[in-house]
Amino acid sequence: MERITSPELAQAFIDEQIAAVRKQVGDKKVLLALSGGVDSSVVAALLIKAIGDQLVCVHVNHGLLRKGEPEQVIRVFKEELGANLIYVDAVDRFLGKLAGVADPETKRKIIGKEFIDVFAEEASKLEGIKFLGQGTIYPDILESKDGIKAHHNVGGLPEGLDFELVEPIKLLYKDEVRVVGKALGLPDNMVYRQPFPGPGLGVRCTGAITRDRLEAVREADAIFREEIDKIDPTPWQYFVAIPDVKSTGIKDGKRYMGWAAVIRAVQTKDAVTAKSVEIPWTTLCTIRDRIIAEVPGINRVLWDFSDKPVATIEWE
């Protein structure tokens, strides 16, 4: 198959997939979990073009999304593209289940299971759904086949959900998905979005998640991204983590125990190895000053400039 490298090739692919999806789906309905990530967003935009109202998108807010993400999903898909979108505010439910849980794998399991439960509950409220749309892409299939990782999009539907799959981008590589996303009219900050783990900010709020520290991660991360976005070219991935540690600071002449916001920006091809990216001193100072002044609970900013290996990209 020819690689999709231009708007013309993307349009040809879109036309071909619209016809294929219409043929597969007929007059039945398709359900899609729309996270706001590149892959599910491109599938949603494609399916809206192909089958319009027969697509039902479900966006689950698990409370671990970055600042502005749920709002953007609603704005782009519901308001601009006219999607049939169900927004589920499951923040209390997820954070309740995660309260007091410090072990990273247990946190992941809780988030994964809860996600499937919420999604299945929403699906059971709907009538006449026969298909499940998925943003599976080619590397997901390759990695699953090689046994590298059991990708969440491959190898099984949530139990009890008896759907046939609609996977229109399953033969595409990530760069092709982006070209198709552009051609479908999705905004650049969705199409060129940096990778973001499924368990979201949960892996960056290490140890047991508390609402105040989670809010601090979200706010500090938004400031950091805003400042790093001014650098050209932007790094492959850049984010803030806040470990569950407090240290002494001083405020109004008194001891002020606060968290340390850890900033991290890396460059990589495949995330297997990664190099820390140089950040200019003036940018670092702006980031430090803004995070400390604007984010309650933080009294230090640390720069993690470790390479992978030995450090992983995430702090989890």
Ligand code: XMP
């Ligand atoms: P590490 O921390 O292992 O991360 O160096 C490598 C890359 O994988 C991303 N990551 C995930 N991506 N689901 C994803 O889709 C996940 O559960 C997940 N966990 C980590 C991480 O952000 C980095 O880019």
